[in-house]
């Protein structure tokens with residue numbers, strides 16, 4: 001039998017969102033008994049016949065339906081694209097209608113995270129765009145509370161809607177210490193709530 005896990009599902013073209021995902025996973029694994037399962041989604045192409053190899057050349061492996069169905073909680077990450085989630089993540093989510101019909105994700109905790117080039121380039125709207133399908137799935141969005149002091153002091157990423165990173169226009173900025181701490185805190189929070197729900201305790 002596999003241990004309960006939080007699925008850290010992200011798309012990343014240049015690695016910034018992948019960096020946040022790794023810190024989310026660390027936070028998940030700080031919760032006793034909980035594991036992090038990191039997965040990604042394939043790119044989409046304007047050429048409809050184009051296919052990706054079944055295993056990506058680098059990074060996490062592609063998410064399967066059962067990875068998503070069997071998770072105890074979900075952390076969903078995408079780069080900001082025109083103030084919205086990236087198409088590959090939206091495409092993946094659009095393929096989850098049978099899970100929606102069965103209510104398989106209903107009542108499970110979830111959080112969202114993102115990376116954008118600029119500080120005011122639409123991180124919050126991207127996070128909100130990722131919350132919408134999760135609400136349709138009946139997931140419990142946990143946010144990131146101001147009890148995390150980094151939210152008050154950050155001069156880079158970090159929002160109450162979810163962890164973020166500001167990567168700069170050339171994508172050259174590394175994650176700041178605060179951005180890492182907030183991503184970890186979010187991972188821990190979703191994993192802790194998932195654990196309590198599994199045990200039948202109030203979150």
Ligand SMILES: Cc1cc2nc3c(=O)[nH]c(=O)nc-3n(C[C@H](O)[C@H](O)[C@H](O)COP(=O)(O)O)c2cc1C
Nearest residue numbers: 012013014015016017079082083116117118121167
């Ligand atoms: C098509 C496209 C649209 C983008 N739109 C935005 C945007 O609206 N605001 C912003 O700040 N950055 C925008 N960016 C920049 C990315 O959000 C940023 O480089 C991000 O850190 C990339 O994450 P990744 O390294 O995980 O791929 C855009 C990038 C692309 C390719």
